[in-house]
Amino acid sequence: MRLQVILLAAAAPLVSAFAGFGNNGASRSSLSPWSTQSKDSSSSKLSMAFELKEGQSSNMFDGPAPLVKERDACGVGFIANTKSGDEFGTHKVLQQGLAALTCMEHRGACGGDGESGDGAGIMTQIPWKLFDKYRSETCPQPGVGMIFLPRDPERRTAIKEMIEDVCERNELGFLGWREVPVNNDALGPLAKAVVPSMWQFFVKAPARLRNDDEERDGFERTLYLVRRRFEVERKLRGLVWNDDDDEVYIASLSSRTIVYKGMVQSCILPEFYLDLKDEDYTTKFVIYHRRFSTNTNPRWPLAQPMRVVGHNGEINTLLGNVNWIKAREASKGLAIEGDVKDLVDYDNTENIVTMCNTQDVPSVLEPLIDLGRSDSANLDAVFELMCQSRHRAPCALMALVPTAYENEPALADNPEIVDFYKFHGGLLEAWDGPALLVFSDGKSIGASLDRNGLRPARYSIEKDGTVYMMSETGVVPGVKESDIIEKGRLGPGQMINVDLISGEFKDNIKIKSEIASRHPYGEWIANQRKDVGSLEFPEERIYDDATATFAQASFGWGLEDIGMQIQDMAGSGKETTYSMGDDAPISVLSEKPHTIYNYFKQRFAQVTNPPIDPLREGVVMSLAMTIGKKESIYKVSEQGARLIHLESPVLNEAEMKRIADFAEPENGGFKQSTVSTRYDIADGPSGIKKAIDAICDKAVEDVKSGAEVLILSDMAADQSELDSTTYIPPMVAIGAVHHRLIETGLRMDVGIVVETGSAWSTHHFACLVGYGANAVHPYLALETVKQWHGQQRTQKMMEAGKITKSTLNEAQDNYRNAVNAGLLKILSKMGISLLSSYAGAQIFEAIGISEEVINTSFKGTTSRVGGISLEEIASEVITMRPEVADAKMKLVNYGYYKPVPALGEYHANSADLARLLHNAIGLNKKVSAATNRDELENDGVEPASVANYEIFKKSLEEAPLANIRDLLDFESDRESIPLEEVEPAEEIMKRFCTGAMSLGALSREAHETLAIAVNRVGGKSNSGEGGEDTIRGKPIADVDEKGRSPTFPHLAGLKNGDSANSYIHQVASGRFGVTPEFLVTAKQIEIKMAQGAKPGEGGQLPGPKVSDYIAGLRASKPGVTLISPPPHHDIYSIEDLAQLVHDLHAINEAAGVSVKLVSSIGIGTVACGVAKADADVIQISGGDGGTGASPLSSIKNAGCPWELGLTEAHSALLSNGLRERVTLRVDGGVRTGRDVAISAMLGAEEFGFGTIAMIAEGCVMARVCHLNTCPVGVTSQKENLRKKFPGTPEHVVNFFNFVAEEVRQLMAHLGYSKFEDLIGRADLLKESKEQLERVVKTKGIELAPFFSGVPDSSKDRSFLRTSPETGSVSKDSIVHINKFSSDLDREVSGNDEIKKVIAENAGETVQTYNIKNTDRSTCAMLAGDIARAHGNKGFKGTVNVGFYGSAGQSFGAFVLPGLKVKLTGEANDYVGKGMHGGEIVVVPDADAGFVAADSSIVGNACLYGATGGDFHANGRAGERFCVRNSGAYAVAEGTGDHCCEYMTGGVVVVLGTVGRNVGAGMTGGIGYFYDKDGGFKERVNPEIVKMQRVTTGAGQDQLKHIIERHFEKTGSEKAEEILNNWDDEIGNFWQIYPPSEGQNPVVKDADGVDQLRVSAAAPDGEMCFLPVGGDLNPDQTARCAD
8 A cells, every 4th residue: 555645834934134136147057966975874864964053943844733734524424313212312323323433434544554543433412321320400410521631640630630620619519530431452553552541520510500591501601611721720730741641632521412532443433432332322313423634643632523513624714714713812892791710600601702802811711723723623612612602503603604695596585594694794704615514512403514515415304303414325224215204415505403402303494594583684784884886997097107107117017917917807807828837936036026926825725625616616706805893703783784895805996985985974984094005215125124013003003093994005196206115015014914903902993905006916916815905906907907908009909809899997897807707716726715714814835935024924824945034025126116127117028927038037948948958859840741751761850969968958057046956956975886887767767757738738749749758768658638539549550661650640750569548547627538448548547636837726728729639539519618627526525535546446446546736835744645545646746837728827826846845745654654655756847857866855756747848849838838829739739730740759758868867877976876765865965055145035045944854764765665465565566456345346347247248248137236335436347347348339238237225426437338227225426427328327215205306316426527328316416417517318306506517518307406506617518407486597507508498399309208218217206297297397498508509409490300319329339319200119219228
């Protein structure tokens, strides 16, 4: 088994001096490529290579613990039965909960020992029968504490005495201790080594609480506050030991509920806690939870449930949520009544829990929140406090995790619910992220889903009132289908609740309406809230052209910013699209001045949480913001509605004026203050510190004086002020003021607007909001739009049709729309839906910022390599001024995006570099099929030149600094050796891979040439997303003496035996080209979690590049732009990534599975999770990766250098004992042997070459990939340009040979003969003092604090090999194999009758099996067997397989023609994933006691990526039904949200109600929707699709026959009812279709329609047709049924 991890680090201490600008003329050649200083190898430690200063420690894993240390996901559920048994419930409920927990085992994971679980637990009613000896008539229900104590008896005694003392001081009568019966022998080694001693204690309510209410809320508050008192007292007494026996943790302290949990696997929980087997353990409810952690070192308290919540998911906004809670706690404006130290008095405890600032009295109470805890623990803490403060549990969760209420059709009849969300949305930032939350405060129990619905949540209700809620259906054994009266699911943002007193079940609307009706929220909002709205943009200029240009220059604008960004944003309302990735230096190493924003990289979601799709699922997102003073979130009053509401954070001048008008008493009295952030230029660089202090002091003073709107403005009145002053960069200013106001307890009293000339890109706005701004007035950007619009050139372009004609108001509105869309994209890539949750969340990593700056403005932000100081920032700002830049009165073209020869920013990949490499490898770009290649010897391939490669290499060595690795040098621990002793280049090249560049982004010529070349050298080529032609699956065997093949006539330089089949086949979120044959012909399958150029976003292929050939491969429409969704449909969590890994291992057991990640803070712990998910390879890509097309802001501003991510991943995997499980691969700007050697020393075993490999086959770096105009045919689909392709496999082989030989020379000088001996040897690297001297901007860069954290592996090299049961073997020789969850699949595949039909490719067989929820990916292995034997369409036999029971995830994945599957029962998520043909039928049990059409029968994302086949479900489907369907014909009887999302083909029929956002992004295919109640129209996303009644004869016939087929297959009562009343019912159907289907005869009447498709495919792969207007004849009936 193997595993891999990536971790990140925090700010490095450093001291920076003021530095000027200018190239000092030094070159990389001053860096010795190696050093041969002889050292005793026994002393080789990293501290020698990267020496820390006194007092320093490694910062590699610094940062908030939930980000860099551990993340988790899980399976969760509850069972409630209030009717059976007596007042204390039954033991049966507990037994069912434990059984369900065991059936969730696959959703968890184990520690590094393979035995200790990541965590499992339950919460129940307190089992009073079991604790009868502690009860009495005067105290029938005492408080019960479940506590983890130290193993050491003396420590344990001291803690017990402390607890008793605290209870006594707070008047709790102490009733005694109980040692919990446990069996430590049941534990795994890791868990056993740190298991706490388990105890319970019992306390009696204080006598002063005689006035307590019937529900004992006063007693519960006292228990809650006393529990938070324990930790304070523990520290005061010095009872903290900071070792592995320091665990003191109270799992629960309540008179209602109790928690049993631990670091165990599910089935071990009752074996460890013997109480759970006791018949006297009775309860009315149980919450159960199984955890999957990215860490391998168990900590008992991290298991769940927490005290009130069981959480499956991740809080993406955690840093912001914690920041805002802390800001509230520091509030000085809240009156505290009574004594904070009185934790008993009924009224006093209520005051304590309803005030914010009473939570921040560390001498009395343990802090409410702490970034050292998990996200679940922090959410639990705030939720628990809200429950204690008189919020009912459902109310608290509605406020914390709100639904997407805006324009939600389901809430149209419940305005009170909408008003509730509006009110609380202004007060409280949503805890946003994918989450299924099960909760109980002991009074009710319930579950709620996040607003995106990105967690499965199913429930069933029995006749006796028992409610089962679970992550997966089928987890409770023994439940009879005949006893079930309802089966449902939680949709996005929905909630269910069971009252534990009355037993009443409340659905989403009932519970929310009940909660929302408790206060007149709508009336409060109408009385108090002020709405700014969207106002017209003023047309008056604020500066003349000369002043505007001077201002632009001083704020860092360049010509490109106007010519590319402003023109695209104002002209078309969209961000600029660009290509080729970011090959410019990181800002701190650049010799050009950069705005401060460029030092910050956006963080993004990968693996443990999903991005959102802002293009197709924007309905769940909002940019609304509020400004003003915010009241306590724990106490509801009308004053909480008194806020100013903004639709967008981007404000124009008119909207600023309206906000100013609200200052008038009659308009609300929102007092306003403006603070200038400009200061005298004469103060010099040091003046910035004084200026920052001044604006912070002024802000504090103004807020104390009552200001509720604070404007930080850098606007200069005129040229004179611009001349005499400079400014604090607005990001520095807002951060400093925001944190100062938090420290002084004033931040919640004011909203901050940043008025700045230094914000024009979407990234700029995200940075400002992310560091505390509530809104931004980009006055200079709007001024620039006016300037641009008024230019003669712009008007001429509009007249010529090159730009859409617009008025000045429309141009400014376009610009704002582009910014808004860009902000949504940035939010979405982190998985955040609401800008209000992103605000202040600081979701960035700094690259090149000093600790001084971090502490001033960006507290809590990770900055791992030091960097520029405040004075150096001030200096950089000055350098942008026109008089300094010598720009006169024009803007400088900095060349940040497009290279500007000689004057602009350095770009590593340039036309000059391409020319040098072409000279070295013998490539003449003028030789191609379009010229005279056929006439030249060896196809014009010239001899490779070592001398020219040296020139190429030298050009990189002498280039300006660009990457972190440029600051590293080699330092060997041994003498050099002769070159001939070093392993051959052939062995090294086996480690080389190509980047994942898709066929579509590349031409056929370029894509196939790369694959052939890499296969020749024994490396690994990568298909990229988009699939491959099946013709490439076999070796080329028809090559003539000229190197030509009739099979591949467009290629040159071929040899017999060449293979064009990529070694690695990529599966991306768009699922383009993913078919069973594509998967089984792979030697490795890569899951694309993220892409270096645009992590958190999907791939993009412009419409002009989608030729007929490309559209055929991708099952899409020619000419239609393809933008893949971000990776969230089936890889939205660590356990769902594990499921996809499972699916791929199932269909192709011989192929390893790799997972592609992008470097970012926390990647180490993510990589650990990926390794535990059974991936074989983890790829770490740098944020500078190439791309065929991407938004420009994404290319530049997301993702970090691979030097950081790779190092962190390797270190985390090694530290967690997982390194041997996985191979680490790196890519992103790898160009030379030096890059290979450094990345190997940092942990990489394989190396990806992307852009440079394209250059090696002829790319000339024209940077027009996205335009389809590549002059050498590398990235164009145009036939005439493809003929100009100059490359051959030999050119690429020559390049790889040169790189391998360079590596060999380095190895010889370092004294190493075997390449593997370099891997992980960071001790052979050091900081290069010579290179650090070349850094122009600062002397503050420090690499040692980060790189010193790499574990020393110079002695123990065992991680290089994996250790399965057979012993230590090469990682390449073994892949992970699915365990018990594929046993049923193996049984089916091993059936002799089935094997016979496949082998003979004829005949038919029928087989039946029982199935359960732990049987996953069932039929994937069988599909793989068929595809290996017969490809996608060649199977002529028929295999019928019937299953009975509850199927696990991915049932029927990848089924293909000839395979027919029927499930009687129910299924979970991903049914029919990747279905290519054949048939899947799902029907309920014949004895089912529920109405099939009203009940959920299959889960979410069914038929994701389907390319064919027929699907029939006699029941409802979940969210995202048929997402990315491109060929399946599917019928369901109702669906959730996002049905038919991004569908490109096929037909979908839905015979019941649907959720919202139907047809979002749908570019092909037809949908039919039954709408008897008239609510369908408002649920359709009208952006692309059109809707009409089914008016054509062909459409009516197609629909009727599909429904007839559905009835035939399922016996559906709903289908029968519709067919029996067809003439009336046809009028209840809507047909939706995209423009590409506008001429389809089912959409538009057409003459001469002879045939009509009513099924996806017949067994032979041919389409199944029906003569129009006729009934099915017997032959057709048989054929379609088959």
